[in-house]
Amino acid sequence: MTSAPADTARDTARAALAELVGRADVDFHDGQYEAIEALVEGRRRALVVQRTGWGKSAVYFVATLLRRRQGAGPTVLVSPLLALMRDQIAAAERAGVRAVAINSTNAHEWAEVEGRLARDEVDVLLVSPERLNNPAFREQQLPALVARLGMLVVDEAHCISDWGHDFRPDYRRLRDLIGQLPTDVPVLATTATANSRVVADVAEQLGALPTGEAGGAVASAAPGAGAGADADAETEAEAGAGAGAVPVLTIRGPLARTSLRLGVLRLRDSASRLAWLLSHLDDLPGSGIIYTLTVAAAVDTARLLREHGHEVRAYTGQTDAEERAESEGMLKRNEVKALVATSALGMGFDKPDLGFVVHLGAPSSPVAYYQQVGRAGRASDNADVLLLPGVEDRDIWHYFATASMPDRERAERVIAALGDAPISTPALEALVDIRRTPLELLLKVLDVDGAVRRVQGGWIATGAPWAYDAERYERIAAERVAEQQHMLDYERTDGCRMEFLQRALDDETAAPCGRCDTCAGVWFPTEVASTASAQAAESLDRVGVPIEPRRAWPTGADRLDVPVKGRIPADEQAEEGRALARLTDLGWGGALRDTFAAGAPDAAVTPQLVQACVRVLAGWGWVERPVAVVALPSRSRPLLVDSLARGLADIGRLPYLGALELRGGGPSGQSGGNSVFRLAGVWDRFDASHLEVPAGPVLLVDDLVDSRWTMTVAARTLRRAGATAVLPFALALRG
Structure with a gap:
């Protein structure tokens, strides 16, 4: 294709920008046209790192309009959040760009979207990174899209890097998608939050060659590129160049937000x-x-x-x-x-x-x-x-950082449980002792690593060699610790705060x-x-959160020799219970976090906590007042649980019947497991035969409720021993 004269090309692009923003007098910010020109005229791969509000979306919408006028196919825009998709579609409509989305909230529109794509009535298709690994989309729609793709845009591209690993692991598979594209299909990655390490990392992903090709070089900005008299201008440096990659243009501007x-x-x-x-x-x-x-x-x-x-x-x-x-x-x-x-x-x-x-x-x-x-x-x-x-x-940072990091033993357990036949996530949950949310995250990580694959009907093992990349995860963990310290330094700095943030972003x-x-x-x-x-x-002094009763047994319990399925019989269920507070609550959560902190000694419940619990009971509004108190036996905090149960019984002038007895050594397994394993770990482990259980409601007392299966099985035991109702009560609810 013969390129248009520079002035004509810029004028054409500026006219499209005027359409986008609805102002005839608009002009490009420094760097905007350079990015558009690279995509439209140069068919380049580009990384744009510019402050929020600079106009990164204008680059890809204007480039899309111009590419479509050249006869190119639609742009695929990988976008991470539904809120972002809604805003991007609204912005596109203002510019006359026909944009549609395929995501988890609009399944009823997918057939219509597919029809519009087939009729070439779509300029921009917005998808989430997870959609790229949906088996139907990956196998039935993506090949056709790749074959006629006009441009690929990766928004919030810092998520490709390790920095965004715990946010969306599916972003890491974009390297594979980019590697499927011919080198003359323009690719744009945009972000406002990337330091030099992340810039280099993302540029490396963008430079992925199509399968079977080699050669080329990565051109990326040097750390802090963009400084100087014309700081917003295009920067292109041969930093980190090497064989076996497509050149990547990096345009990076200053990140100060003067407003x-x-x-x-x-x-x-x-x-x-x-x-x-x-x-x-x-x-x-x-x-x-x-x-x-x-x-x-x-x-x-x-x-x-x-x-x-x-x-x-x-x-x-x-x-x-x-x-x-x-x-x-x-x-x-x-x-x-x-x-x-x-x-x-x-x-x-x-x-x-x-x-x-x-x-x-x-x-x-x-x-x-x-x-x-x-x-x-x-x-x-x-x-x-x-x-x-x-x-x-700092405690909250630590929790989220450790919760998102893959664990070697868990990963190996998942891979070993999978084979050639697809296994659904709920069925896999019944084979490995991992809760649904962390299991789904781990599967995504293993999928990106090539060890497992999502197919119609569930997950399979690929058989590809896999090893836990301890060095990589240790590096990510160390980087997070350093970033946390930088945040503490920001709080305490006696220098300019905006300057601090800019320097943190190199x-x-x-x-x-x-x-x-x-x-x-x-x-x-x-x-x-x-x-x-x-x-x-x-x-903050408000007390009392509901403990929702379990109403059905988890699917797959029979695989672990627990002979139940379907709904829990009404005469074996617990009633809705109460906890003093969640561990994450702003008010009483703080005192409870101290009580349940790792290494905290077992001790009698404090008078303050007892009085707070009495307030919970006073405001419960139960249908019938309990006639007795029973404790759950505790191996980790027996003094805490016993003192709490006795204290509530004394204040309420109720008989304290004692604690249930443990069978077979008591509950097995670790807390935090999934429903099937937690149920199996407590099934048939409690005995009430030594208690004189009255025919009335019983208050069942524990220290901490997590999966709710301990309370469910203990309540079933008491109901079968004669209690007409069981009212679970605990100091804390996890979550």
Whole structure:
């Protein structure tokens, strides 16, 4: 193809940009046209690392329009989040780009989308990285798409790197997809959150050659490229070049966000942070996002703020998809003051005039923090960003980091359980003692590593040699520890906060911003109203969370010699129970985390915890008051459980019947296993024959409820011994 003259090509591209943004006088930011030209005229592979709000989506939408006019096929845009997909489709429609999505929420539209693709009526197809490994999509649709692909776009491309390993392991399979493409199919990767290590890593993935080809070189930006008088301009350096790769153009600009006013306010505890929000949420400009580190914190904070007149909604990974979409719309229309969100509301959420971002607890790295605060001030001159770190942050970081890392023994167990015949995830769960969510994550990692494969009907082993890459995981773990320390350093720095974040992302253009609390002085109020402190303390002192009873036996129990299936008979079920609090709760969760901390000694329950438990019982609202108390026998905390059961019996003036006896050595296996194994570990392990169980409701007391199978089997034992109802009670609920 003969390239158009440069001026004509740029004018054509600028006209498409004007369509996209709806303004005739618009022009490109430095680097935007260079990226478009590389894709459209040069058919290059490019990595664009630019700050949030720079206009990365404009690059791929304009390039798509121009490629389609050249007669190319549709663009496939790999996008990580549903919220991001919705925004991208809306932006495409404004520009006259016909965009559709295939994801888990619109299965009813898939047939229509396939028809439009077949009729060449789609310009951009948005898919999640997981969709690339859906057997039907991978085998029936992807080959045809690859054959006529006009361009591949990988959004939030830092997820390709080890940095994003625990977020979406499916991103790592994109290297294989890129390796299927002819070298003249343009590929674009975009991100706002990448340091030099991640840039080099992503460029290496983009440079994957088609099978059977060799030669070429990777061209990537040197660390901090983009510095200097023309810092936004294109940068292309032969750093890390080598044989056996397609050249990759890296365009990297400065990451300073001049609209953001950063600050850090260190307060004593969770109550103080919530009281600050109650006192000053309405003082923050416009509407915004309040980030929390856990689902429980998001739900509890939203509830507290609503109870005291603030229009907010919780937004987490556990929120229904329709409710999430509704909440996003309400925030964009300024119908709520804030969404109280976990990281589920993050990359790509686009509200140009978002006025503030507040964090209750710090993310685990400056990179993650920069990505989240980047939601604010995208198209406004001013936005406020405030971090309220918590003393519990490091414990939460450690939990999520270890939960996401593959375990050698578990991985080998999964591979050994698979063969040539497909096994579904629920069936596999019954063969390996791993819960569903971590099992699914581990399967994805093993799939990307080539050890297992997802096919119609489930999972198979590939038979390919596999070894646990201990060195790699140790390196990732060490990098995470270093990033956590950088976040702590950010909180305590006496230098410019924006400059700190830029340097954490290896941006050599970093310079003092003149706006943050260290450059210009504290800009946020620090006092807390006494009424707000009382309200926050009252909220955190709230006690009682339901323990939902199990109603059905898990599929596959018979494989472990547990002779049950289907629904649990009504006369053997437990009633809905109560726990004092979740371990993750902001209020009583702190005291309970101390009680159940690794290495904490077994001790009698404290008077404070007993009184809190009495308040739970007083507000229970049971149909019939219990007539006796029974304890679950505990091998790890016998003093704690016995003292709690006796204390509640004494205060309630109820007979304490004692503890169930253990059979066959008691429960087996480890806590945290999946339902089938946890049920098998406690099945037929409790005996009530030595107790005089009355014909009435019995309060069954334990210390910590996790899978709920211990309570379920113990309740069945008591029901069969004569109790007309069993009311489970525990100090803590995990989760």
